[in-house]
Amino acid sequence: MTKEECFYLGKIVAKFSFKGEVLIKLDTDEPETYTEMESVFVEYNDNLVPFFIERSYLHKSTLLRAKFEDIDTEDDAEDMIGTDLYLPLTMLPQLPEDKFYFHEIIGFDVIDAEHGNIGKIVSINDSTAQALFEIDKNGKQILIPMNDQFIDKIDKKNSKLHVITPEGLVDLYLG
Incomplete structure (x- = not known):
């Protein structure tokens, strides 16, 4: 093991x-x-x-x-x-469809409401006061706070996490 x-x-x-x-x-x-x-x-x-x-x-x-x-x-x-x-x-106990364990979503595509696919979740940083999704987009790192207000939908079947990020957050990393 x-x-x-x-x-x-x-x-x-x-x-x-x-x-x-x-x-x-x-x-x-x-x-x-x-x-x-x-x-x-x-x-x-x-x-x-x-x-x-x-x-x-x-x-x-x-x-x-x-x-x-x-x-x-x-x-x-x-x-x-x-x-x-x-x-x-x-x-691990089974969670409802709208909840997830950190390890479950590694590799999920992150779909932002404004920007579309912004990359894959490579890890979760929970060593800070606010846990962060660490996302890789063609070698660039994007950090999005793991906040219920930002999470729109979890699609476990298709390995997708849909988010609605605050205006300008994703642009900080991709712009």
Whole structure:
């Protein structure tokens, strides 16, 4: 299993008990979705290693308290702190047609109401206060804020994202 075949689930942030339990900060708005997992992939030295979960439940509503098989001591748990957790993309819940996961729209054509096809989405930059569509148009980069007001329609079947951008935004990049 490679990272490209997975999605980031969260990070082990602390050990919880002397029996090897850990606390996981989940990267989701719905942590209760992930309380019944049988296993996860833990990133060790750039490799994803499967770990089976003996039990898990929500701790203070936002953290997942988990006990992994064969992690039975504080020292074992200490070694896991700071590691990232992943699940296969196939385990993502289905979204309604008008919603999308970031990885789903990579490669989509972006169709602007005024300019027509302005390129393909090459990535999503979510390291800024406002997530941005990074679009490639013949080697030029176009950045469009990922704002519900700008998204007109998502056509997953035809891999197209229709947008209505503010006047002059696309011209900044293409002009």
